[in-house]
Amino acid sequence: LPKVVALLNQKGGVGKTTSTANLGAAFARLGKRVLLIDLDPQSNLSMHFGVEAEPTQPSVYDLLVGDGIDAASVIVKAREGLDFMPAVTELALVEGELAQQPDMQRTLECAVAPVAGDYDLILLDCPPSLGVLSVNALTMADEVFVPMLAHYLALRGLEKLLETVHMVSQGLNPRLRVTGVLLCQHEQQSLHGRAVVDEIAAQLARYEGTGLPWDGCAILQPPVRRNIKLAEAPSFGQTIFDYAPQCPGAGDYMQIALHQVERWWPS
Amino acid sequence: LPKVVALLNQKGGVGKTTSTANLGAAFARLGKRVLLIDLDPQSNLSMHFGVEAEPTQPSVYDLLVGDGIDAASVIVKAREGLDFMPAVTELALVEGELAQQPDMQRTLECAVAPVAGDYDLILLDCPPSLGVLSVNALTMADEVFVPMLAHYLALRGLEKLLETVHMVSQGLNPRLRVTGVLLCQHEQQSLHGRAVVDEIAAQLARYEGTGLPWDGCAILQPPVRRNIKLAEAPSFGQTIFDYAPQCPGAGDYMQIALHQVERWWPS
Numbered sequence A, B: 001l002p003k004v005v006a007l008l009n010q011k012g013g014v015g016k017t018t019s020t021a022n023l024g025a026a027f028a029r030l031g032k033r034v035l036l037i038d039l040d041p042q043s044n045l046s047m048h049f050g051v052e053a054e055p056t057q058p059s060v061y062d063l064l065v066g067d068g069i070d071a072a073s074v075i076v077k078a079r080e081g082l083d084f085m086p087a088v089t090e091l092a093l094v095e096g097e098l099a100q101q102p103d104m105q106r107t108l109e110c111a112v113a114p115v116a117g118d119y120d121l122i123l124l125d126c127p128p129s130l131g132v133l134s135v136n137a138l139t140m141a142d143e144v145f146v147p148m149l150a151h152y153l154a155l156r157g158l159e160k161l162l163e164t165v166h167m168v169s170q171g172l173n174p175r176l177r178v179t180g181v182l183l184c185q186h187e188q189q190s191l192h193g194r195a196v197v198d199e200i201a202a203q204l205a206r207y208e209g210t211g212l213p214w215d216g217c218a219i220l221q222p223p224v225r226r227n228i229k230l231a232e233a234p235s236f237g238q239t240i241f242d243y244a245p246q247c248p249g250a251g252d253y254m255q256i257a258l259h260q261v262e263r264w265w266p267s
């Protein structure tokens, strides 16, 4: 069975997609079989792979609301060992459509089940909201990473995110854990950033031993530094490892992937 | 009658709120009477003013769905010449509640009308979506500023924003114009940034003379540089002019305000 990780933060523009694409690529380069699922109607994830969408290519939308869609047909190969399921703008309608169905929170999990066994790791790129799509991701996930900026405004809204995680862990998915805060676009030299990181660390320390889903959550190391190469790569349809494998952004995502490989598949 | 400007971009985390707060503060320091309206359920705008919300303080939510709420009671003083109407998380429910009513897109405009005459300028801080709240803002606005990053991913989604503006200008608000692209968190030395700015400028040039609502839209000068002071200020409940009036972020927002004063109120 694959490890399933949701990258979730209802705050927009923090680095969910950049992290899903580049962590996914890093894990694949480390030999893991990886599936990425784009749950954002803005469908930015595929920009990182330079794969032209065939007009007939089924999307996550078809998978969720279609009848008898073959999950394997939704899969697009991005790189060696790296597959993804693309999103489309129609996904914005799913919030309404799925809401009509009973047990709608399990739709994603059930739809992906037929192909899940082909992978070591599945990463779920969530939209900037805590609606039906994100709840589907949380229902399917083993773990949650929270990409965020070390900015004061980013601390607010964390509470709402944890409320949603708590709700899902109480009912739909008792095994759900928030295991990592993923610092994105990090500016090492900023005193403000350091103060915010200390505040995050202090909050995480208070959760230790509480038995809550984020008990034991850590700040993933290293923070992913702000590095314009990470913003440039998708404009060329490339992961950071294609575009600038020696740059700090590539190094940071690879380091995070290495640490997680040791944690999830200890040798 | 006041000039009404909506700061809109459905992409999250680009700088809508930072710009509304600091442009608002700049215009007030230039002697204009300014009202800021927070339309985002995440209610970040008030963080920039350090004003403690009284438990009994009515919000934009009450103004929109309440019965017979006195618009003047929703107003909170932020600084000399700078007032604001605060948001609350319940505003997230408005999308559903207002959608039941006929003529729901005019709700904001009508609710604010009794106090509008007290101001020279009203700025509307939009949420990261193109739903009912943003459409209410577009229906009330004379002009739209689009805060955005000079990143490749930011170019996508611009089309969807303009579609929504077009729809509102066709029916509800024929006077609506998109007059400015507001470059936020701008990194001057980035070649990628310059390439994206050139692309934005080229697209804007193509709209010239088309008669579309964004005919004549310009990139506002100067771009607002990335400056950590702008992220720090709200953690102290301060505008950038309180916190670091000499920093580049303050200078950039003040320059933009000066240019707009000359355009809107030519001496």
Ligand SMILES: Nc1ncnc2c1ncn2[C@@H]1O[C@H](COP(=O)(O)OP(=O)(O)OP(=O)(O)O)[C@@H](O)[C@H]1O
Binding pocket: A011, A012, A013, A014, A015, A016, A017, A018, A019, A040, A042, A044, A126, A127, A128, A184, A185, A186, A224, A225, A226, A227, A228, A229, A230, A231, A232, A249, B011, B012, B149, B151, B152, B153, B154
């Ligand atoms: N470490 C970094 N250094 C520089 N730019 C970055 C970095 N990480 C992300 N970016 C840029 O920041 C912007 C937002 O990133 P991204 O799209 O990954 O965020 P997101 O959380 O997925 O946004 P959304 O909420 O809209 O889905 C993009 O233009 C991206 O290229």
Ligand SMILES: Nc1ncnc2c1ncn2[C@@H]1O[C@H](COP(=O)(O)OP(=O)(O)OP(=O)(O)O)[C@@H](O)[C@H]1O
Binding pocket: A011, A012, A149, A151, A152, A153, A154, B011, B012, B013, B014, B015, B016, B017, B018, B019, B040, B042, B044, B126, B127, B128, B184, B185, B186, B224, B225, B226, B227, B228, B229, B230, B231, B232, B249
């Ligand atoms: N010029 C800048 N330099 C540095 N940081 C900035 C700048 N402008 C904005 N920020 C920071 O970037 C983050 C996002 O900014 P802001 O909240 O204003 O965006 P927004 O578009 O209003 O987001 P949302 O879509 O969630 O409403 C905040 O942490 C803010 O402090």
Ligand SMILES: [Mg+2]
Binding pocket: A016, A017, A018, A040, A044, A126
């Ligand atoms: Mg994204």
Ligand SMILES: [Mg+2]
Binding pocket: B016, B017, B018, B040, B044, B126
């Ligand atoms: Mg905002």
